[in-house]
Amino acid sequence: MYRWKIVGQRDLCAVYAVKNSLAKQRLLSVLFSGLFLILAVLGIEPSDAVEPNKPRYQIREIQNTLDEAFTQKVSLIDANGGAVQLSDLVAEHRQQPVIMQFIFTSCANVCPVMSTLLRAVQKDLVGKAQLISISIDPEFDDSNKLQDYAKKFDAQPHWRFFTGELNDIIRLQKQIDVYQQNKMRHQPVTFFLLNQRLFRLDGLPSKEDTLAELDKMLEETQLSVSSPG
Amino acid sequence: MFLRESLICSMIKATTFLLLLFLDLSKPTLANDFQIGKRFYEKGLLADSTPVSVILQGDIKANGHLINCASCHRSSGYGDGEGGNYVPPITGPVLFNEYAPERQHIFRNLYQDVQTPATRAQVHDLKQRAAYNEQLLNRAITSGINSDDEQLSLSMPRFMLDKATLKGLTVYLKSLGAQNLDSLPKIGVEPDILHFATIFTPDVNPAEKAAIMAVFNAYLKRKNFNTIAAQKKPNYSSGYKSDFVYAQRQWQLHEWQLTGSAEQWPKQLAAFYQAKSVFSVLGGKGQRWQAIHDFCEQRSLPCLFPNTPLPVTAKAGEYTLYFSKGLQGEADSLATHLQSLDDVSPVVQIYRANSVGEVAARFLDNRLSKKQSSKITSSDLIITEQQRLGAAFWEPLLAQKKTLVLWLDRDDFDTLPSLSSINLQQASIFVSASLIDLKNKPLSPQRYNKALSFIWPWALPNHEPKRLYRARAWMRSRGVPMTHELEQLNTFFVLNVVDYAMHDLLDRFSREYSIEIIERITENALNPGLYRSMSLGPKQRFAVKKYSILNAPLLIPENSNR
Numbered sequence: 001m002y003r004w005k006i007v008g009q010r011d012l013c014a015v016y017a018v019k020n021s022l023a024k025q026r027l028l029s030v031l032f033s034g035l036f037l038i039l040a041v042l043g044i045e046p047s048d049a050v051e052p053n054k055p056r057y058q059i060r061e062i063q064n065t066l067d068e069a070f071t072q073k074v075s076l077i078d079a080n081g082g083a084v085q086l087s088d089l090v091a092e093h094r095q096q097p098v099i100m101q102f103i104f105t106s107c108a109n110v111c112p113v114m115s116t117l118l119r120a121v122q123k124d125l126v127g128k129a130q131l132i133s134i135s136i137d138p139e140f141d142d143s144n145k146l147q148d149y150a151k152k153f154d155a156q157p158h159w160r161f162f163t164g165e166l167n168d169i170i171r172l173q174k175q176i177d178v179y180q181q182n183k184m185r186h187q188p189v190t191f192f193l194l195n196q197r198l199f200r201l202d203g204l205p206s207k208e209d210t211l212a213e214l215d216k217m218l219e220e221t222q223l224s225v226s227s228p229g
Numbered sequence: 230m231f232l233r234e235s236l237i238c239s240m241i242k243a244t245t246f247l248l249l250l251f252l253d254l255s256k257p258t259l260a261n262d263f264q265i266g267k268r269f270y271e272k273g274l275l276a277d278s279t280p281v282s283v284i285l286q287g288d289i290k291a292n293g294h295l296i297n298c299a300s301c302h303r304s305s306g307y308g309d310g311e312g313g314n315y316v317p318p319i320t321g322p323v324l325f326n327e328y329a330p331e332r333q334h335i336f337r338n339l340y341q342d343v344q345t346p347a348t349r350a351q352v353h354d355l356k357q358r359a360a361y362n363e364q365l366l367n368r369a370i371t372s373g374i375n376s377d378d379e380q381l382s383l384s385m386p387r388f389m390l391d392k393a394t395l396k397g398l399t400v401y402l403k404s405l406g407a408q409n410l411d412s413l414p415k416i417g418v419e420p421d422i423l424h425f426a427t428i429f430t431p432d433v434n435p436a437e438k439a440a441i442m443a444v445f446n447a448y449l450k451r452k453n454f455n456t457i458a459a460q461k462k463p464n465y466s467s468g469y470k471s472d473f474v475y476a477q478r479q480w481q482l483h484e485w486q487l488t489g490s491a492e493q494w495p496k497q498l499a500a501f502y503q504a505k506s507v508f509s510v511l512g513g514k515g516q517r518w519q520a521i522h523d524f525c526e527q528r529s530l531p532c533l534f535p536n537t538p539l540p541v542t543a544k545a546g547e548y549t550l551y552f553s554k555g556l557q558g559e560a561d562s563l564a565t566h567l568q569s570l571d572d573v574s575p576v577v578q579i580y581r582a583n584s585v586g587e588v589a590a591r592f593l594d595n596r597l598s599k600k601q602s603s604k605i606t607s608s609d610l611i612i613t614e615q616q617r618l619g620a621a622f623w624e625p626l627l628a629q630k631k632t633l634v635l636w637l638d639r640d641d642f643d644t645l646p647s648l649s650s651i652n653l654q655q656a657s658i659f660v661s662a663s664l665i666d667l668k669n670k671p672l673s674p675q676r677y678n679k680a681l682s683f684i685w686p687w688a689l690p691n692h693e694p695k696r697l698y699r700a701r702a703w704m705r706s707r708g709v710p711m712t713h714e715l716e717q718l719n720t721f722f723v724l725n726v727v728d729y730a731m732h733d734l735l736d737r738f739s740r741e742y743s744i745e746i747i748e749r750i751t752e753n754a755l756n757p758g759l760y761r762s763m764s765l766g767p768k769q770r771f772a773v774k775k776y777s778i779l780n781a782p783l784l785i786p787e788n789s790n791r
Binding site for chain 2: 183
């Protein structure tokens with residue numbers, strides 16, 4: 001009888017349920033069961049199932065933030081301890097798409113899934129795109145930790161990992177609207193930088209979806225992905 | 230005749246016993262299954278020790294090294310809300326019982342540090358499903374079909390499990406969250422009382438201890454008063470909080486004062502623990518913490534943020550969380566600083582024999598020698614335990630072109646002559662601010678000479694986080710005299726963190742889950758104001774990571790007349 005999720009009425013039980021006595025709970029249980037049945041007839045969907053048409057990610061172009069975010073000085077340190085400016089890094093790969101994620105190496109839940117996506121697509125993007133993962137926990141993630149993380153995910157040379165100064169990385173996150181005060185609340189976001197345009201993908205797509213979206217963006221930005229060499 | 234029969238009988242018995250023993254050993258035992266399940270859950274390894282194959286998001290191939298049960302559902306099995314990605318609990322009582330849309334289920338999950346509206350909506354979703362059994366669990370893990378024949382989210386990886394691992398995993402999952410009224414007292418949870426302990430080593434002076442205990446007593450008094458008030462009117466909340474009043478308990482703190490040498494402490498700790506099990510150890514103070522760290526790890530006992538200059542840094546523990554790496558962190562940051570300078574005169578490390586300063590000197594040595602390109606030379610000047618310091622000791626040293634690193638306590642440091650009266654063209658001096666207790670005992674303004682630099686683990690002076698003012702106000706309003714601000718504010722932080730963690734924990738009394746919550750919330754605005762920033766993450770054990778090297782004149786209080 002409860003096996004129904006009521007569209008638009010999800011909090012009904014939470015708001016009106018009465019606590020305390022068992023009798024009250026039983027009474028409420030009967031009342032709500034009746035209500036569920038009525039609403040079930042009106043329009044409901046099975047609970048706990050994945051909504052088949054619900055998109056697993058959203059993608060949109062970010063306007064007017066590219067220059068602000070990527071041309072000013074954000075000093076980064078790569079996994080070998082070398083210093084690099086983000087603006088130089090982006091300019092260096094102007095002829096290729098740059099796929100960028102914010103992660104941290106001790107992250108348990110979201111980052112491994114995000115990094116596993118890059119691990120999966122990197123083989124299809126050799127010579128065609130640069131992959132960048134920037135730590136949002138730079139005080140913990142030193143170059144050694146990034147090296148270990150890169151090794152764990154079999155990163156190839158076109159996938160690079162960066163750390164840096166906490167304040168610089170917070171500023172960068174704020175500029176592209178991904179900053180959370182607590183890193184444990186960070187969202188799964190992947191950025192695509194193509195031909196001076198910035199796209200933002202929110203969510204956790206499949207490998208096939210990611211490559212298809214990249215193809216669409218390439219078409220839209222008219223950027224060739226052939227290897228510069 | 231009788232003897233022979235008896236002998237034959239004994240031989241038959243022995244053979245039967247050995248045969249039974251062999252048969253028993255040859256089949257996997259419950260303990261074996263548990264270990265197989267635990268290893269799969271935490272490391273993604275199958276029964277044959279190979280990493281499990283995983284499919285993520287429908288088409289991403291991975292393995293158990295990259296993704297495993299514990300990475301998302303956490304070691305406790307109580308799930309997570311990281312990144313707005315709600316991961317439900319999979320403890321035994323949750324999985325192997327029917328799940329009905331009861332308010333307790335919904336509201337309990339709402340206590341988690343869930344973040345986004347989407348996540349909250351997920352928690353609010355009215356769900357129901359049948360109880361899992363081994364077969365249904367296998368289907369969920371391998372094919373992503375839940376116990377009600379519905380498809381699970383693609384964020385739940387699909388694992389290619391074998392029979393032996395599945396059996397082990399079932400046994401292991403049943404053990405997660407399986408606390409009951411009989412087992413809870415063993416972890417310090419009694420029907421009305423939640424037991425905690427704090428530990429002091431013999432080197433802590435009575436004034437420090439009294440200052441720390443004053444904070445504990447004031448906090449617990451208030452906390453217990455509020456708990457009684459909530460329990461007296463169980464229906465006070467218009468929301469759902471009063472549903473969990475039953476989970477609240479009076480907090481009781483046990484003071485574990487250690488005596489004698491460190492070798493004697495394990496026995497003393499075991500005796501304390503046997504007399505009264507506690508849920509966790511809060512704060513405390515001691516110069517050396519190795520024995521206490523080992524005790525907490527062996528007992529799976531959370532040991533939270535002690536005041537110690539020597540945390541165990543060689544191998545991070547599972548159950549012991551520290552403010553910082555202490556003197557190891559100070560030595561590391563000084564080495565980084567020295568290595569960044571163009572010209573460093575030879576380093577002389579000064580410390581007393583058998584003091585914590587000696588350990589700090591070894592940390593610095595190791596760090597300086599690690600960098601092959603480093604040309605910094607280092608030597609030691611060891612002060613014997615009986616030796617008294619004075620001008621005759623310091624003046625020849627200060628006249629040389631040396632980098633002096635002082636790992637000394639305050640009494641020894643105070644023997645350093647006034648630097649303004651000495652020609653200091655040559656020497657530069659680095660001092661551990663924590664060892665000379667500079668936070669609690671500032672120097673007179675005349676002593677802040679530019680030849681002097683401090684290794685500074687705290688927030689920059691006049692740039693402390695705002696919570697410092699709130700914490701000080703809390704102490705004042707509770708009548709706690711602030712005689713040892715550093716230790717007292719640290720204690721206040723520990724109590725706050727544990728209070729928030731217990732609030733989220735509700736009736737899920739799992740020590741592992743309490744640590745997972747603390748890993749998550751430490752970065753929230755709980756910094757007592759002493760540190761520039763504090764944060765933890767999964768398996769991170771040191772909350773403060775950044776130290777500064779501050780030239781002494783920067784530390785002169787703004788209102789002082791030089």
